[in-house]
Structure formats: structure tokens, C-alpha cells
Amino acid sequence: MARFIIARLGHAIPLLIGVIVVIFCVLQMVPGDPVQAIIGQFPVPPAYRASIEERFHLNDPLYIRLFQYFVNLAQGDLGYSFRAQRPVLDLIVERAPRTLLLAASGYAVGIVVGIMIGVQSAVTNHRSVDRFWNALVLVGYAMPTFWIGQLLVIVFAMNLGWLPTQGMAPLIDRSTGFAWVLDRMRYLALPMTTYAIYEATRVARLIRTSVIGTLGQGYIVTARQKGLSRREIIQGHVIRNSILPVVTAMGYSFGTAMGGAVLIESVFSWPGVGSLLIESIRLRDNQTIVGVVLFVAVCVILMNLIVDILYSWLDPRIRLAR
Amino acid sequence: MAEKLKHRSMMRGGWTALAAGAMVLVGTAAWAADETPKHGGIAVIGTDGSGLTTLNSHATSATPVLMVSDLWADGLFARDGKGKKVPHIATSWDISPDQKTYTFHLRAGLKWSDGKPFSSADVVFTLKDVAKFNTYQTQMLPNMESVEAPDANTVVVTLKAPLAAALEGFDKEVLPLMPKHIYEGTDVLQNPANRNPVGLGPYKLQAFEQGRSLTFVRNPNYWDQPKPYLDGLVVAIITDTQQQINALLQGEIDFVKLPYTQVARVQEAAKATGKVFARQVEVSAPERASLDFNMRKPPFDNQKVRQAVFHAMDRTRIISDAYHGFAFLATNAIPAQFTELSDPSVDYGKLYPHDVAKAGKLLDEAGFPLVNGKRFTVDLTYSASVFNRSTFEPIAQILAAQWKEVGIETTLSGLDDQLWIDKVYKQNNFDVSLVSLTGRTDPTLGVDRSFLCNPNKLPYVNPSGYCNPELDAIAAKANGAAAADRKQFYKTYEEIVARDLNEISMTNVPTFHGFSTRFEALHTQFDVSFNEYPNWAEVWLKNGK
Numbered sequence: 001m002a003r004f005i006i007a008r009l010g011h012a013i014p015l016l017i018g019v020i021v022v023i024f025c026v027l028q029m030v031p032g033d034p035v036q037a038i039i040g041q042f043p044v045p046p047a048y049r050a051s052i053e054e055r056f057h058l059n060d061p062l063y064i065r066l067f068q069y070f071v072n073l074a075q076g077d078l079g080y081s082f083r084a085q086r087p088v089l090d091l092i093v094e095r096a097p098r099t100l101l102l103a104a105s106g107y108a109v110g111i112v113v114g115i116m117i118g119v120q121s122a123v124t125n126h127r128s129v130d131r132f133w134n135a136l137v138l139v140g141y142a143m144p145t146f147w148i149g150q151l152l153v154i155v156f157a158m159n160l161g162w163l164p165t166q167g168m169a170p171l172i173d174r175s176t177g178f179a180w181v182l183d184r185m186r187y188l189a190l191p192m193t194t195y196a197i198y199e200a201t202r203v204a205r206l207i208r209t210s211v212i213g214t215l216g217q218g219y220i221v222t223a224r225q226k227g228l229s230r231r232e233i234i235q236g237h238v239i240r241n242s243i244l245p246v247v248t249a250m251g252y253s254f255g256t257a258m259g260g261a262v263l264i265e266s267v268f269s270w271p272g273v274g275s276l277l278i279e280s281i282r283l284r285d286n287q288t289i290v291g292v293v294l295f296v297a298v299c300v301i302l303m304n305l306i307v308d309i310l311y312s313w314l315d316p317r318i319r320l321a322r
Numbered sequence: 323m324a325e326k327l328k329h330r331s332m333m334r335g336g337w338t339a340l341a342a343g344a345m346v347l348v349g350t351a352a353w354a355a356d357e358t359p360k361h362g363g364i365a366v367i368g369t370d371g372s373g374l375t376t377l378n379s380h381a382t383s384a385t386p387v388l389m390v391s392d393l394w395a396d397g398l399f400a401r402d403g404k405g406k407k408v409p410h411i412a413t414s415w416d417i418s419p420d421q422k423t424y425t426f427h428l429r430a431g432l433k434w435s436d437g438k439p440f441s442s443a444d445v446v447f448t449l450k451d452v453a454k455f456n457t458y459q460t461q462m463l464p465n466m467e468s469v470e471a472p473d474a475n476t477v478v479v480t481l482k483a484p485l486a487a488a489l490e491g492f493d494k495e496v497l498p499l500m501p502k503h504i505y506e507g508t509d510v511l512q513n514p515a516n517r518n519p520v521g522l523g524p525y526k527l528q529a530f531e532q533g534r535s536l537t538f539v540r541n542p543n544y545w546d547q548p549k550p551y552l553d554g555l556v557v558a559i560i561t562d563t564q565q566q567i568n569a570l571l572q573g574e575i576d577f578v579k580l581p582y583t584q585v586a587r588v589q590e591a592a593k594a595t596g597k598v599f600a601r602q603v604e605v606s607a608p609e610r611a612s613l614d615f616n617m618r619k620p621p622f623d624n625q626k627v628r629q630a631v632f633h634a635m636d637r638t639r640i641i642s643d644a645y646h647g648f649a650f651l652a653t654n655a656i657p658a659q660f661t662e663l664s665d666p667s668v669d670y671g672k673l674y675p676h677d678v679a680k681a682g683k684l685l686d687e688a689g690f691p692l693v694n695g696k697r698f699t700v701d702l703t704y705s706a707s708v709f710n711r712s713t714f715e716p717i718a719q720i721l722a723a724q725w726k727e728v729g730i731e732t733t734l735s736g737l738d739d740q741l742w743i744d745k746v747y748k749q750n751n752f753d754v755s756l757v758s759l760t761g762r763t764d765p766t767l768g769v770d771r772s773f774l775c776n777p778n779k780l781p782y783v784n785p786s787g788y789c790n791p792e793l794d795a796i797a798a799k800a801n802g803a804a805a806a807d808r809k810q811f812y813k814t815y816e817e818i819v820a821r822d823l824n825e826i827s828m829t830n831v832p833t834f835h836g837f838s839t840r841f842e843a844l845h846t847q848f849d850v851s852f853n854e855y856p857n858w859a860e861v862w863l864k865n866g867k
Contacts, residue, residue, distance in 0.1 A: 032740030040383035042457035043780040083375045165568040171556045271533040
């Protein structure tokens with residue numbers, strides 16, 4: 001196992017180098033003036049412009065900036081954000097737990113709900129219950145997440161006034177203990193639900209197809225003939241054997257999600273990695289953009305690795321190999 | 323003999339008092355009966371947070387930074403709702419008869435928010451060592467002969483030549499005073515105090531959570547005790563304007579600058595709930611929605627084409643559909659808000675009325691006949707940033723529809739701010755650019771940039787390629803003339819621009835603020851003008867919470 005993990009991580013290094021080179025080249029080609037983005041709407045005094053350009057090496061040739069980036073990266077330095085006036089690593093470390101909270105809770109709810117819907121839909125294949133869930137899942141899947149988010153805000157925040165419209169926590173925070181936790185759950189509720197709706201529809205579609213396939217397998221027929229109850233068959237045989245496609249899809253998308261569900265974070269002003277990326281692109285804070293993309297790439301690689309390990313646990317026939 | 327002119331500020335410059343009252347409250351006005359301020363409570367203000375790379379507003383003109391610096395910083399004077407200058411750190415000021423020497427008399431015994439004493443040396447230091455980065459000082463500083471501190475409470479600024487708008491460069495928004503003991507001997511732009519400032523304002527920064535909020539608490543050393551009344555203020559960073567309004571309506575924030583598309587929504591909520599107000603800043607720096615033409619290439623290198631597209635426009639549709647009725651027609655290049663400088667006899671409404679037939683005739687004369695219902699295609703580009711998009715997209719669509727009536731096909735390109743700046747100001751690869759720029763407190767500061775030569779391709783400065791030495795000379799005369807003489811130069815200025823039309827000023831738009839009825843005694847808190855935000859030192863809440 002250890003050799004497998006080390007080998008997989010070793011293979012990731014050239015990939016990450018490639019990601020950095022590509023993103024540097026892309027940013028080089030995109031027009032934009034970080035100095036003006038800092039200054040605002042008025043002309044910049046020439047001395048000020050020169051000072052910023054020199055300080056952040058904005059006029060250095062691409063290969064020098066790239067080389068310097070790799071030198072810094074080797075020392076654990078992801079660069080410096082001129083926008084936040086802080087190391088990029090600090091920003092990612094600050095934002096990543098927020099995105100993790102949102103993504104993990106959204107995935108957890110989404111996967112559980114998705115599996116329940118998908119299984120029920122599959123075992124009632126072509127009956128009215130199946131048609132109902134199919135239609136609902138299709139509608140949920142087709143709706144853009146930002147629109148779902150806005151609908152939830154309109155209903156639960158604006159009209160009913162039950163939940164806050166945006167943010168991660170109260171701006172004036174006096175709560176402690178359990179009230180502190182409850183406060184944060186109120187802020188998490190809508191973005192998490194938005195996330196969960198999207199993921200649940202994806203999972204439901206995948207699991208339905210997979211369960212229908214599993215139900216046709218010979219060992220299920222045998223289990224029935226052995227007199228196992230419907231619940232025992234589904235829990236003991238069907239779900240476990242149907243879940244591999246879901247693990248694959250969810251593992252990959254969870255890695256990507258650590259880059260922030262950009263639209264959801266935007267709709268709810270959730271100050272996570274996705275918001276950081278958007279702000280950085282807007283102000284051409286290139287080192288932060290590179291840092292976030294690198295972070296996402298690492299997350300995807302790690303999640304793929306975890307998926308491979310999960311495979312061997314879920315299906316003992318699959319063995320890890322170099 | 324030198325004639326001392328105490329508080330000449332109130333009568334100088336084109337920005338001076340407009341006839342209308344200081345404040346117009348739109349919606350349900352629920353004025354507080356109890357006028358006795360109460361201490362306590364925390365208020366929340368919303369901003370999109372763009373440009374909050376620094377809190378030092380000498381280093382940026384980004385709106386959120388200016389809004390935030392109103393909390394921690396102060397300056398020599400501010401303005402009331404009528405545009406009149408109100409002493410703050412300076413108790414008074416004198417201007418020599420030759421308009422070249424400005425003497426400011428400062429309050430004695432003031433302290434910075436860190437408890438260190440303030441003196442005239444700080445003002446001198448700000449002008450000499452910090453203001454060189456300030457985008458608003460590009461006119462005044464090069465013209466400054468000297469700045470001296472003859473005693474601890476006096477500052478004397480001497481100019482090389484008279485500059486009519488010089489005093490505008492000393493107000494608190496464009497010249498926040500900076501502490502010498504913090505910045506002296508350091509790299510001003512890299513000083514950590516830029517993110518954790520020490521100032522003379524009513525509040526001091528307690529926490530800055532990037533991308534989320536800034537928390538301010540009362541500055542115990544504030545010069546105007548017992549103010550401020552609040553225990554603190556939180557600045558919420560909410561990037562989307564729609565979310566800002568949602569948060570305002572739900573009571574999550576107490577103040578926000580309103581986009582024009584949201585004013586009516588806040589007005590309706592004010593009537594329905596009485597929990598919010600929408601307020602227009604009566605004496606506001608005009609936002610000038612304008613079209614810049616690329617005069618380097620056809621078709622807009624032809625004056626008749628520029629005139630034709632002006633005739634083809636029905637600007638009233640822009641006001642009704644894009645600005646929801648909250649803007650008004652621009653009379654000429656100098657916004658009507660500058661009442662003592664703008665001459666309404668140069669009237670775009672009469673020079674270029676909506677006249678499709680005349681537009682077609684001009685285009686025929688310019689060599690663009692109508693063939694199969696079409697004359698030519700132009701690219702209309704604009705910034706589609708969060709704040710601009712909701713207004714600029716409908717304006718662009720209205721223009722495209724109106725120009726189509728005279729055979730001009732229009733391709734719309736709404737771009738990210740940075741792409742738009744590159745396309746228009748750096749590459750000059752555009753036909754028409756839609757922009758809205760603030761006129762600030764004087765044409766010298768906010769209007770000249772649209773019409774004067776721009777050989778260095780500076781962003782947000784005349785991108786048209788138009789460079790008329792005659793106009794530049796007139797602008798210089800207007801800038802250096804005595805107040806009473808400026809209008810005549812600006813009339814010539816308006817005539818030249820109306821003839822050459824490198825830029826069409828379509829509308830002038832006032833500023834709107836949305837705020838919560840948690841605030842009391844609104845007439846003192848919101849007795850502000852031009853680009854200023856509420857007097858946060860004056861703000862107090864019902865029952866202090």
C-alpha cells in the first residue's frame with residue numbers, strides 16, 4: 001500500500017509542474033493591468049506604477065518569473081498576493097477549511113439523499129414512484145446551481161426570513177457555546193442545501209442505473225431464493241455492489257470542489273477558495289491564481305488516490321498495484 | 323496688502339452650493355423625534371470590497387477603500403450636504419490674494435488613534451512623502467512650490483501658480499492625514515500600517531478578515547468628543563450588488579451605496595416595511611455616462627458620423643430604461659452640478675436633438691450611404707463588472723437598437739474590467755466605448771481627463787486619440803483663473819467639445835445611498851455631499867443598539 005501511494009504521488013509531480021507552466025503561460029496571454037486594478041478609476045502617477053511593478057516583478061520576463069516560482073515552491077512558498085498583501089499559502093490555508101466545510105457537508109447530505117432516491121427509484125423501476133423521482137431528479141439536475149441558490153435565498157431568506165441571505169457567520173457575533181454552533185448552521189444551511197441538491201441529483205442518476213444493473217445479477221436472485229428480506233438484499237448486496245461508479249464520480253468532483261464551488265460561493269458570499277479565485281482573477285492577482293489552481297490540482301490528485309484505495313476496500317477483487 | 327479670506331471654501335469653486343436642499347429622502351421618511359444622541363451599538367455597512375489591497379487611500383482611488391478610510395482617517399475639512407466646507411482638523415484657512423498661498427490653522431492638542439500627538443509636521447509629511455502616490459494630487463502636487471510648518475498648529479502651502487481647484491485637494495477624502503511617526507523612514511507602500519492604519523478618524527481598525535469583513539471600534543482619541551457614538555462599525559464585504567440589497571432589506575447590513583437598478587426596489591421596501599430608506603445625495607459629484615469614440619480610424623474619425631450617432635440617440639430612453647428615471651440629460655461637457663461653471667447655453671438637447679432623418683443625412687454626407695438597410699458595423703464595448711453591468715448592458719442595447727434605425731449595426735462587447743481597459747486604453751482597439759466617470763468636485767479633477775490630450779495612454783483618460791491644443795490651453799486657463807472668471811473659459815471649453823465630440827456626455831447621475839432606519843437623526847448623519855459617505859462619527863442608533 002505504501003509503495004503504491006508513494007508511486008502515485010511521484011507520478012503527480014510532473015503533472016503539477018505541467019499545470020504550473022500552463023497556467024503561467026495562460027496568465028501571460030490574458031490582458032490586464034494589476035496596477036490599475038489596485039489603483040481604481042484614476043490615472044496612476046508614474047512613480048507609483050514603477051514602484052509596484054518593481055516590487056512585484058510584474059515586468060520580469062516570463063521564464064524568470066517561472067523559474068523564481070519553482071525556486072520558491074521548492075521552499076514551500078506559493079508566492080505573495082499583492083491584493084491581500086499576504087503569502088498565498090496563508091490565504092489558501094485560511095479559506096480551504098471554509099470550502100471544505102461547505103463541500104463536505106453538501107456532499108454528505110447530497111450523497112445520502114441521492115443514494116436513497118436512486119435506490120428507491122431503481123427498485124420501483126418504471127412504476128409511478130420511479131417516474132416521480134426521475135422527473136424530480138431531472139429538474140434538479142437541469143437547474144443551474146446559482147439559480148437554485150437564488151431561489152432558496154428568495155424563499156427562505158427574503159420571503160420567510162428564516163435564514164440569512166449571505167455570509168458565513170454573523171457580522172456582529174456575540175454568541176458562545178451551542179448558540180455559536182447554531183448560528184453558523186443557520187448560515188451554512190442554504191449554501192449547503194444548494195450544494196446538496198446538485199450532488200443528490202447526480203448521485204441519484206448514477207446509483208439508479210447502477211442498482212438496476214446489480215438487481216439483474218445472479219447473486220441477487222440467489223439471495224432472494226435464500227429467503228433474505230428485501231432490506232437485507234439492498235443493504236447487504238445491492239448498495240455495496242452499486243456504489244463504485246458513485247465513488248469514482250464523487251471522488252473526482254470532490255477534489256475539484258475544493259477549488260470552491262465558485263457559483264455557490266458567489267451567490268452566498270461564502271468566503272472560501274472559490275471566492276478567492278474570483279477576486280484574484282478580477283484583480284489579476286496572478287500568484288494567487290496559480291496558487292489556487294495548484295491547490296485544486298493537488299486536491300484532485302489526492303482524491304483520485306483516495307478513490308483507488310476505497311475501491312480496494314469496497315471490492316476486495318480489486319488489488320492495488322504499481 | 324494681503325486680504326485674508328476666512329472660510330472662502332464655501333464660495334470657491336464650481337462645486338458650490340446647489341439651490342436644492344441638502345437632502346432628499348426617497349421613500350418613507352421616518353424622522354426621529356428624539357434628537358439626543360445615544361452611545362452604544364454596532365452598525366454594519368456593505369461594500370463589494372474590490373481594491374481593498376490597502377486601506378491607505380493615498381495609494382488607491384478604489385471606492386471601498388475611500389469608504390473605509392472615512393472611518394479611520396480624517397482631513398483638514400469635510401463638506402456638508404450643501405457642499406460647504408466644514409472645518410475638521412483645520413479650524414480655518416486663509417488664501418492669499420494672488421491665490422498662491424494657502425495657510426491652514428490646525429486644532430491643538432490632537433492625538434492619533436495610537437495616542438501619539440498630532441502636529442503640523444504630520445500634515446507636511448503627508449503632503450511631501452505620502453501624497454505623491456495619490457491619484458487625486460496629480461494636478462496640485464506638481465504645482466506646489468513649498469509646504470512648511472511655521473509652528474505646531476500651522477501649515478503653509480505655496481503654489482508655483484494659481485490653481486482654482488487647489489483647495490479641493492485638501493479635503494478629507496482626497497487628502498487623509500497620515501502619521502509621520504509611523505511612516506517616516508519607511509517604504510510608504512509597504513508599510514504594515516497600510517493594512518492596520520493609525521489615523522485621526524472616529525474609529526480604529528480592530529480586525530481585517532480578508533474577503534469577509536473589517537471590524538472597527540471607537541477611537542478614544544477622536545478629536546470631536548463625545549463622538550463617535552457607536553461602539554463600533556463592521557464593514558461587510560459582499561461582492562454582488564444584488565446580495566448587498568438583499569442583506570440591507572433583511573436587516574443584515576445598515577448601509578450600502580445603491581446601484582441605480584436597485585433604487586426603486588429599496589423605495590418599495592421602504593414603503594412596505596419602513597425599515598430602510600433610499601436617499602439621494604443632492605449635491606453629488608456627477609457620474610457622467612459617456613461614449614468615447616475612437617477617432618484614429620473610420621468611421622468615427624469623421625466628425626459627421628459622430629454627430630450623426632448623437633442625433634440617432636434618444637437619451638430619454640436611456641434615463642427611463644437603464645437608469646429607471648434617476649438620471650438626467652447631460653447639457654454639455656461640464657455637468658450641470660457645477661452650477662457656477664457650467665453654461666447651459668451650450669445645450670446638447672438643442673444642438674443634437676433626437677432626429678433620425680438628420681442622422682441619416684449626415685451619414686450620407688460622410689460617405690456612408692444606406693445599402694440594403696445597412697451602412698456599417700461598429701463595436702460598442704463596456705465594462706461588465708458587477709457594479710456596472712446592470713446599467714451598462716441596457717444602455718448598450720438601447721443604443722444598438724436606436725443606431726440600427728439609421729443603418730448602423732452594433733456589436734456589443736461587455737468585458738471584464740481588465741480586458742476592457744486593455745482594449746480601450748492600451749490597445750485602442752475599439753470603435754465606441756461606454757463609460758461612466760465621476761466628475762468629482764471640480765472639472766479639473768473629474769472632467770478634464772475625458773477631453774484633454776492623453777499621449778501616455780493612461781487608463782480612464784481620453785482614449786479617443788483626440789488631442790486639441792486649443793482645448794488644452796482653455797482648460798489650463800480655466801484651471802488657473804479666479805473663480806469669477808472660470809465660467810467664460812468653460813463656455814469655450816463646452817463649445818469646442820460640442821463641435822468636436824470626441825466624447826458624448828449622455829447623462830449625469832446623482833448618487834444614492836440605502837440605509838436602515840435603525841439610524842437616528844439622519845439629517846446630521848447624512849449631511850454630506852459629493853463623493854462622501856455618511857458622517858460615521860455622527861451616527862447613532864435607537865436606544866444605542
